[in-house]
Amino acid sequence: MLLPDDPNATIIMIATGTGIAPFRAFLWRMFKKSMKIIKFNGLAWLFFGVPTDTTVLYKPDLEWLAYKHKRNFRYDVAISREQKNAKGEKMYIQNRMAEYADELWEVLQKPTTHTYMCGLRGMEDGISEFMTKTAEKNGAVWKDFEKQMKRDGRWQF
Numbered sequence: 001m002l003l004p005d006d007p008n009a010t011i012i013m014i015a016t017g018t019g020i021a022p023f024r025a026f027l028w029r030m031f032k033k034s035m036k037i038i039k040f041n042g043l044a045w046l047f048f049g050v051p052t053d054t055t056v057l058y059k060p061d062l063e064w065l066a067y068k069h070k071r072n073f074r075y076d077v078a079i080s081r082e083q084k085n086a087k088g089e090k091m092y093i094q095n096r097m098a099e100y101a102d103e104l105w106e107v108l109q110k111p112t113t114h115t116y117m118c119g120l121r122g123m124e125d126g127i128s129e130f131m132t133k134t135a136e137k138n139g140a141v142w143k144d145f146e147k148q149m150k151r152d153g154r155w156q157f
């Protein structure tokens with residue numbers, strides 16, 4: 001997984017559990033003073049799925065980044081065993097993403113948006129289901145859209 005060269009890109013990161021690892025590296029490169037390698041001025045948007053509040057890896061760092069870099073970093077957590085989705089079921093990462101479906105769809109249209117996914121294999125189905133519904137609502141076919149994004153190197157996992 002490599003970040004694009006564009007310092008103004010939109011970077012959407014979708015992680016479950018220890019799948020946060022590559023995104024920690026991305027974020028530290030973008031924002032941590034001592035490690036800043038690129039002069040990032042785009043938007044980094046992290047969706048993070050964990051079982052409990054105590055298992056939010058790097059929680060203080062992520063919260064600090066979100067506080068310090070409000071304009072450039074968004075951070076949304078799904079805590080499966082402590083939060084419920086709209087149907088009263090476990091709050092999984094795809095349910096949290098669904099709360100921003102319209103905004104996400106709009107952002108994905110931009111050629112400067114790059115999406116990365118890392119973590120449990122099982123989350124792919126849920127995310128694909130959510131994206132299929134969102135694309136449909138917008139008159140598109142997710143499988144085709146996803147294929148094109150992959151071809152363009154904008155959908156990586």
Ligand SMILES: NC(=O)c1ccc[n+]([C@@H]2O[C@H](COP(=O)([O-])OP(=O)(O)OC[C@H]3O[C@@H](n4cnc5c(N)ncnc54)[C@H](OP(=O)(O)O)[C@@H]3O)[C@@H](O)[C@H]2O)c1
Nearest residue numbers: 016017018019021049050051080092093119120122123126
């Ligand atoms: N490729 C890489 O570079 C890389 C790097 C790091 C980690 N990984 C992989 O990432 C995985 C992370 O495992 P982990 O033990 O850290 O995770 P975990 O803590 O077991 O799970 C993280 C969260 O995902 C939820 N989840 C379970 N099934 C899901 C589904 N179908 N859809 C959406 N969310 C779901 C879990 O909910 P519940 O448990 O409450 O159901 C939990 O809240 C491992 O398989 C690891 O090998 C890969």
